Amino acid sequence: xxxxxxxxxxxxxxxxxxxxxxxxxxxxxxxxxxxxxxxxxxxxxxxxxxxxxxxxxxxxxxxxxxxxxxxxxxxxxxxxxxxxxxxxxxxxxxxxxxxxxxxxxxxxxxxxx
Amino acid sequence: xxxxxxxxxxxxxxxxxxxxxxxxxxxxxxxxxxxxxxxxxxxxxxxxxxxxxxxxxxxxxxxxxxxxxxxxxxxxxxxxxxxxxxxxxxxxxxxxxxxxxxxxxxxxxxxxxxxxx
Numbered sequence: 001x002x003x004x005x006x007x008x009x010x011x012x013x014x015x016x017x018x019x020x021x022x023x024x025x026x027x028x029x030x031x032x033x034x035x036x037x038x039x040x041x042x043x044x045x046x047x048x049x050x051x052x053x054x055x056x057x058x059x060x061x062x063x064x065x066x067x068x069x070x071x072x073x074x075x076x077x078x079x080x081x082x083x084x085x086x087x088x089x090x091x092x093x094x095x096x097x098x099x100x101x102x103x104x105x106x107x108x109x110x111x112x113x
Numbered sequence: 114x115x116x117x118x119x120x121x122x123x124x125x126x127x128x129x130x131x132x133x134x135x136x137x138x139x140x141x142x143x144x145x146x147x148x149x150x151x152x153x154x155x156x157x158x159x160x161x162x163x164x165x166x167x168x169x170x171x172x173x174x175x176x177x178x179x180x181x182x183x184x185x186x187x188x189x190x191x192x193x194x195x196x197x198x199x200x201x202x203x204x205x206x207x208x209x210x211x212x213x214x215x216x217x218x219x220x221x222x223x224x225x226x227x228x229x230x
Contacts (some may be wrong), residue, residue, distance in 0.1 A: 018222040043204060045157075045221035091156060100159040100172075101208075101219060 002027045004094050006104035013082045014112055020067075021077045021078075029053075032096045032112030036067065038078045039089040039106075048090070051075065087111045098101050115141050118208050119222035126197055127230055134192045134225045142187035143209035147219065148180075151204040163190050170186030197229045 003026045013019035025034070036048040051059045053067050059066050063083075068078045078088055090105040116139040126132050131156050136146060145164050151159040161177075163169040163184035171177045179201075181193040190209075194201055208219040 042223075043151075043206075044223050045208075047218065049197065050218070078205045093220075100149075100162050101157070102159065103156045 001098065001100045002029070002094050004092055004102050004104035006092055006107050008107045009105070010108045010110070012110040013079075015082055017082055018078060018080045018108065019082055021079075021090055021092075021109065023075045023077070023104055025073050025075065025092070025094050027073070027084050027094065027096070032094060034066075034075045035093040035101070036064070036066070036075075036085055036094065037091045037093060037103075038086075039091060040087075043089075049077065082111045084111050084113060085102060115119060115209070115211060115218075115220040117143075117207065117220045119205075119207055122223060123226045123228075124170055125228045125230065128189070128218050129196055131193055131195045132197055132227060134194075134203040134205055134207075134227075136190045136192070136222050138188045138220070140211040141192075141211045141220075143211060144187070145210040146184055146190040147208045147210070148182060148192050149206045149208070151224075152212075154202075157206060160192075176220075191224060194227065197227070199229045202227055202229045222223075 005024045032053045034051045038046045038048050048060045049064050063080045065078045089106045089107045093101040095101050118137045120135045136205035148160045160175045161169045161171045163182045163185050165184045170179045204227040206224040207222045
């Protein structure tokens with residue numbers, strides 16, 4: 001069975017600074033997808049970034065980038081130039097083809113002015 | 114972008130009654146829909162996967178007779194919590210997969226807060 005581990009329950013960062021959220025996962029699959037989702041107080045799940053396991057190049061979306069280490073089964077999220085609107089719960093998630101998402105426990109990120 | 118709606122957004126019911134939650138994909142056809150449950154200050158846990166026209170696949174530990182899922186069309190899936198009890202109080206979230214080969218992205222609904230008195 002797949003598992004996703006987020007070891008940082010809470011983190012804080014100053015506005016405009018950079019922060020990295022950690023995620024590790026365990027799977028025997030070779031073809032899968034990894035995601036980072038943001039859940040603000042409204043509780044609407046928002047996709048931040050995705051990574052296909054077969055791609056070696058790390059995904060980047062504006063201020064968000066990942067460090068995907070397939071052999072180490074690590075998938076960290078870096079947020080650059082942090083903004084107050086980035087304050088939210090962040091969930092790392094694993095997906096195998098069209099199977100449902102397996103989420104980590106989440107990291108509560110607070111961006112301080 | 115793809116939009117998924119849920120109805121109702123909030124429901125309060127008495128213990129022993131049944132509650133139905135609807136999940137609709139508004140601007141795309143969803144080959145697969147998923148139901149998640151999120152307890153306060155916890156992560157999302159996958160409950161079941163439903164494909165249009167076939168029986169849902171439930172995750173281990175989820176009672177299929179208690180959480181009835183019907184995926185009647187490519188745009189609608191319903192979750193019925195039967196004989197609800199206070200421990201069923203939770204935030205229920207659905208997602209829909211358009212089956213786009215490129216990303217297999219899931220689009221999430223806004224969630225339904227169920228409170229059982």
